[in-house]
Amino acid sequence: MVVALVEPELDPLQLTRFLVTAEAAGVPLQLVLSKADRLEPEALAAWVERLGPWGYDPLPVSSLSGQGVAALRSRLAKNSCGGGIAVLCGPSGVGKSSLLNALVPGLALRVAAVSGRLQRGRHTTRHVELHALEQGGGLMVADTPGFNRPALPPDPLQLASAFPEIRQRLEKGGCRFANCRHLDDPGCRVGIDWWRHSLYRRCLEEIESSSQLTRRAQGGTRQRGGREEPLLQAQWRHASRRLGRQELAGELSPPDPEDSTPGPP
Ligand SMILES: Nc1nc2c(ncn2[C@@H]2O[C@H](COP(=O)(O)OP(=O)(O)O)[C@@H](O)[C@H]2O)c(=O)[nH]1
Ligand SMILES: [Mg+2]
Ligand SMILES: [Zn+2]
Structure with a gap:
């Protein structure tokens, strides 16, 4: 689960909706805090501390500076136990495609600037795409189009x-x-x-x-x-x-x- 720290600003309720939806899939979840380069170290540490008790071991990353990318790659490989698929999901514009580009060198997925007043991404990713992760022990990583408001379970x-x-x-x-x-x-x-x-x-x-x-x-x-x-x-x-x-x-x-x-x- 990828969520941006800024642009779009991290919204705990929206993030919770995403996590609740992802929980229904019954697969291990890793929370990734993207655009870490945009925050001062103190503000970053405050988010990690605040989100830690949620139970998803938040990992700050930056596709721009490369911070956290290697750590994420090894966490994904470890969770996949030799094979399997990891899916990058989360709101649009948080940097999922950029992150996948950083995870898989040479990939060059299309990335869009966050548009307009609402700070939403422009949905350059239009379908689910699978990519092999080098040094990932056979792990495939999927990029997904963002959608911004997942439904809650009825029960x-x-x-x-x-x-x-x-x-x-x-x-x-x-x-x-x-x-x-x-x-x-x-x-x-x-x-x-x-x-x-x-x-x-x-x-x-x-x-x-x-x-x-x-x-x-x-x-x-x-x-x-x-x-x-x-x-x-x-x-x-x-x-x-x-x-x-x-x-x-x-x-x-x-x-x-x-x-x-x-x-x-
Ligand atoms: N500062 C900064 N901007 C980023 C980072 N990752 C992505 N962006 C920008 O965020 C915007 C949306 O990125 P994109 O990868 O298309 O997001 P997606 O909709 O989640 O796939 C683009 O303008 C990217 O350049 C990052 O680590 N740091
Ligand atoms: Mg995308
Ligand atoms: Zn009770």
């Missing part, structure tokens, strides 16, 4: 298990209730004293509001105080209504590799 349990922080806290036993939402609930063993807890909460709320909206759109009922009641139009008028609709629209639209729809990232 809250699946969301929770996509957070290494939660998995680690549940290693010694589960919460009191099997369907615990890990939001300061009684008997919860996860707790809220971890940095990404607020991001987990936002993802969970998004999933829950989408599934509520889906049920309402299907004209269903909802549980309230232990009984089913029909859904009323007025219930749309929650504080989160606007957000909920937006998120739902985001979830239902198919992934668009060109990401051509204008709007906030």
Whole structure:
């Protein structure tokens, strides 16, 4: 997973969405912080320290200066145990193609300047490409087109298990209730004293509001105080209504590799 430290600026919520999606693939994940040449050493160290507890061993790299490239090459080779495929994924414009060029000398993939006010890349990579990594023990590396807002899994349990922080806290036993939402609930063993807890909460709320909206759109009922009641139009008028609709629209639209729809990232 490649994410830029600057241009586009690192967005912890967006990065979390990418990581949650990648977790679903069930493969080892390496977090790569690109464009390290653009930050002072102190700012770089602060990001590494902040992202360390997320559980993906963040590695700062720069395709420009070469910092971290050899380290990444050996980490990829080590994880692949003689063969296999590593996939570079992440938002557009973070430098995936540049990094692959640095990893595989002589490759010369097309790279685009980050465009415009939104600081998105221009999607010069239009399909998945596989390249052999020299000294990589038969490892192939794939470049992918970026897309900027992966969908979250529909199931809250699946969301929770996509957070290494939660998995680690549940290693010694589960919460009191099997369907615990890990939001300061009684008997919860996860707790809220971890940095990404607020991001987990936002993802969970998004999933829950989408599934509520889906049920309402299907004209269903909802549980309230232990009984089913029909859904009323007025219930749309929650504080989160606007957000909920937006998120739902985001979830239902198919992934668009060109990401051509204008709007906030
Ligand atoms: N300063 C700096 N810029 C970089 C680095 N890697 C990529 N870039 C720039 O970021 C932009 C997007 O790069 P690209 O590789 O096309 O990103 P991709 O969309 O993730 O494949 C280009 O303008 C690159 O020159 C880096 O390590 N340092
Ligand atoms: Mg690219
Ligand atoms: Zn819990």
